[in-house]
Amino acid sequence: MNLEKTAVPHEPATAPADTYRPSERERERERFRRSRKRRHTWTAALCTLLGLAAIAAAAVSSPGWERVHSLFLDGTEFRESFPELLRAFWLNIQMFLIAEVLILVLGLLIALVRVTRAPGLQPLRLAATVYVDVFRGVPTLLLVFLVGFGLPALQLQGTPSEPWVLGVIALVLSYSAYVGEVLRAGLNSVHPAQRNAARALGLNERKTLRYVVLPQAVRNVLPPLLNDFIALQKDTALVAVLGPLEALRAAQIKADYDFNYTPYLGAALLFIAVTIPLTRFADRLQRRAAQRTWAETGR
Numbered sequence: 001m002n003l004e005k006t007a008v009p010h011e012p013a014t015a016p017a018d019t020y021r022p023s024e025r026e027r028e029r030e031r032f033r034r035s036r037k038r039r040h041t042w043t044a045a046l047c048t049l050l051g052l053a054a055i056a057a058a059a060v061s062s063p064g065w066e067r068v069h070s071l072f073l074d075g076t077e078f079r080e081s082f083p084e085l086l087r088a089f090w091l092n093i094q095m096f097l098i099a100e101v102l103i104l105v106l107g108l109l110i111a112l113v114r115v116t117r118a119p120g121l122q123p124l125r126l127a128a129t130v131y132v133d134v135f136r137g138v139p140t141l142l143l144v145f146l147v148g149f150g151l152p153a154l155q156l157q158g159t160p161s162e163p164w165v166l167g168v169i170a171l172v173l174s175y176s177a178y179v180g181e182v183l184r185a186g187l188n189s190v191h192p193a194q195r196n197a198a199r200a201l202g203l204n205e206r207k208t209l210r211y212v213v214l215p216q217a218v219r220n221v222l223p224p225l226l227n228d229f230i231a232l233q234k235d236t237a238l239v240a241v242l243g244p245l246e247a248l249r250a251a252q253i254k255a256d257y258d259f260n261y262t263p264y265l266g267a268a269l270l271f272i273a274v275t276i277p278l279t280r281f282a283d284r285l286q287r288r289a290a291q292r293t294w295a296e297t298g299r
Contacts, residue, residue: 070260077262081254085263088250089270092236095168095246099236100229102172103179110180112209115187128180135177141238144170148242164246167239175232182224186217223289226282230275237271247271 022030059065113121113128135143147170151159160166190213198208218225240249247270251263 072261072265074260074262077258077260078266081251081263082266084254085247085250085266085270088245089247089267091164091244091246092233092271093274095164095171095236095239096229096233099168099171099175099232102168103175103232106172106176107179107183110176111183111187114180114184132177132180135173136181138174140171140174140235141241143174144238144241146170147173148239162244163242164239164244167236167242167244171232171235171239175228175235178228179225182221182228183217186221187213189220190216220289223282223286226278226285230278230282233274233278234271237267 059068062068110128110131113124114132116125138146144167148163148166151166151169152161160169194212194216195208198212203211236246237248240246240252243249245253247267251267254263255261
């Protein structure tokens with residue numbers, strides 16, 4: 001009697017479940033690391049509180065505390081002046097946003113001109129170098145005076161007359177020199193092999209710059225760029241010397257009227273409320289850049 005063999009379909013082998021379990025020594029190390037982190041956090045917080053308490057005690061016990069409190073920490077004066085300061089601070093925000101866009105465009109043009117090696121662009125490279133040297137050397141406050149009072153004195157047709165516009169022009173001229181150098185450093189940080197690889201893939205010079213070089217350059221210099229824009233946000237207060245009713249000017253008018261300097265503290269708090277989040281964001285980007293560099297290079 002012939003027995004026919006029936007084919008049994010092959011069943012795929014199931015992957016073994018992940019049965020990894022850390023050893024007792026590894027769990028002990030993890031508990032030690034968590035305990036040490038909590039201990040360091042509490043120690044840092046306690047030292048910070050003690051330092052602040054010591055500073056506060058020294059200030060309160062100083063002979064002139066009562067006068068300082070009445071002139072700079074008057075709660076009633078702060079509540080009365082803060083709404084007006086907040087409305088005036090909106091002008092600082094507008095100047096910052098407008099200047100930031102113009103600075104990025106002009107700074108990028110300066111950086112591109114300075115890194116190019118085309119012989120025919122030598123005059124432009126020379127002009128960009130002179131621009132950077134001059135406007136980085138002139139103090140921003142002095143440049144605000146020169147543009148704010150000198151440009152209208154020329155009586156040229158189409159010259160803006162609004163003080164805040166003149167202030168924005170001065171800030172753009174000053175900060176474009178700094179941002180241009182930051183972007184130039186970013187462009188130079190991109191390895192030439194990236195350009196060669198892009199050209200080997202058939203990209204022309206414009207597409208290579210747009211899709212390969214610029215994204216890497218901006219990523220490399222994003223933290224210092226944010227630092228420049230944090231300084232720009234603070235320096236919008238320099239436009240107060242031209243007379244527009246921004247936060248510092250409003251605080252000055254209120255302080256001169258009431259003979260109390262608490263409005264200056266209110267204006268400072270408004271600037272701090274904007275710059276601190278930007279500073280923390282810049283620090284986070286710097287940490288991420290350092291981690292990325294360590295992951296790529298191993299050091």
